Amino acid sequence: MTASARRLRTLRGSRVPAFLYGTAWKEERTDALTRMALDAGFSGIDTANQRKHYFEAAVGRAVQGFLSQTKVLRDELFLQSKFTHVRGQDQRLPYDPNAEPGEQVRQSFASSLEHLQTTHLDSYLLHGPSSGGRLTQMDWEVWRALEALADAGQTRFIGISNVSAAQLSELLNGARVRPAFVQNRCYARQAWDSEVRRLCAENDMLYQGFSLLTANRSELASPAFRQLEQRTGRSSAELTFRFASAVGMIPLTGTSSLPHMQLDLASLDFELTREDLRIIENVSSV
Numbered sequence: 001m002t003a004s005a006r007r008l009r010t011l012r013g014s015r016v017p018a019f020l021y022g023t024a025w026k027e028e029r030t031d032a033l034t035r036m037a038l039d040a041g042f043s044g045i046d047t048a049n050q051r052k053h054y055f056e057a058a059v060g061r062a063v064q065g066f067l068s069q070t071k072v073l074r075d076e077l078f079l080q081s082k083f084t085h086v087r088g089q090d091q092r093l094p095y096d097p098n099a100e101p102g103e104q105v106r107q108s109f110a111s112s113l114e115h116l117q118t119t120h121l122d123s124y125l126l127h128g129p130s131s132g133g134r135l136t137q138m139d140w141e142v143w144r145a146l147e148a149l150a151d152a153g154q155t156r157f158i159g160i161s162n163v164s165a166a167q168l169s170e171l172l173n174g175a176r177v178r179p180a181f182v183q184n185r186c187y188a189r190q191a192w193d194s195e196v197r198r199l200c201a202e203n204d205m206l207y208q209g210f211s212l213l214t215a216n217r218s219e220l221a222s223p224a225f226r227q228l229e230q231r232t233g234r235s236s237a238e239l240t241f242r243f244a245s246a247v248g249m250i251p252l253t254g255t256s257s258l259p260h261m262q263l264d265l266a267s268l269d270f271e272l273t274r275e276d277l278r279i280i281e282n283v284s285s286v
């Protein structure tokens with residue numbers, strides 16, 4: 001496979017990026033860092049209409065600056081945002097909190113389009129179910145609104161984040177438009193979220209993994225990992241992202257460093273043996 005082919009994955013006949021740049025927690029640096037990531041070669045950008053953690057309007061400024069100053073077309077980029085329940089927001093809400101859930105989705109989505117200065121999104125996620133248990137009536141109303149956005153072609157794909165395997169199964173059973181992406185925090189000690197990844201593989205969905213480095217600090221500092229780093233000459237970040245991609249994930253990075261952006265993207269391009277992948281897969285049990 002060529003290096004450029006590795007930068008893309010196929011989902012339901014459509015091309016999507018194999019690596020996403022995440023824009024959380026960047027505040028006034030959001031514009032410059034998003035632009036740096038686009039210039040470095042990221043074509044997929046993850047954000048959310050959740051001002052508490054993301055500055056979506058600044059992401060939009062970076063994207064529009066990039067599109068107007070390069071030959072890259074909007075359709076060559078992948079823009080993903082999220083609808084966040086009131087509980088995950090601060091006072092800077094992108095919708096009327098007294099409106100019905102479906103109306104909140106429509107208002108939040110319209111505001112995302114405005115922030116990102118685009119006519120459509122590539123992916124729109126429910127940021128997380130409203131509780132840790134079974135999906136609630138509110139979650140279903142939100143999902144139906146997401147389905148309507150997909151029907152209307154306002155987003156190419158819909159998906160869900162911060163979801164358990166049980167919740168995902170429930171969603172798959174009741175969804176009319178099935179999720180295309182699942183975005184989860186990925187813990188090595190939970191076999192790298194193997195149950196949710198299995199559901200993704202079985203149902204033509206792609207798994208997006210975040211906090212791959214920050215949620216797994218002790219595993220990445222373990223003797224097994226250290227040995228692998230020494231033997232391969234690759235850093236723990238490169239090995240982790242390479243592993244994630246090799247087992248079918250779309251990794252996210254929110255790095256603020258240009259050299260790390262370049263290294264993270266380049267992790268798609270080198271080979272690991274089956275044995276090396278097995279060592280990483282089992283790193284929390286050694």
Ligand SMILES: NC(=O)c1ccc[n+]([C@@H]2O[C@H](COP(=O)([O-])OP(=O)(O)OC[C@H]3O[C@@H](n4cnc5c(N)ncnc54)[C@H](OP(=O)(O)O)[C@@H]3O)[C@@H](O)[C@H]2O)c1
Pocket residue numbers: 021022023024025046047127161162183210211212213214235237238252253254255256257259260261263264
């Ligand atoms: N759906 C959700 O609820 C949710 C929650 C959290 C995050 N996310 C998404 O996921 C994105 C990524 O978030 P994250 O939690 O994975 O954390 P992150 O913000 O990507 O932080 C990763 C850490 O890894 C470091 N790093 C990255 N590449 C490196 C490299 N090659 N070598 C050494 N260090 C490296 C970064 O440091 P440097 O800056 O120094 O490189 C940073 O400290 C977010 O921006 C957001 O878009 C979604």
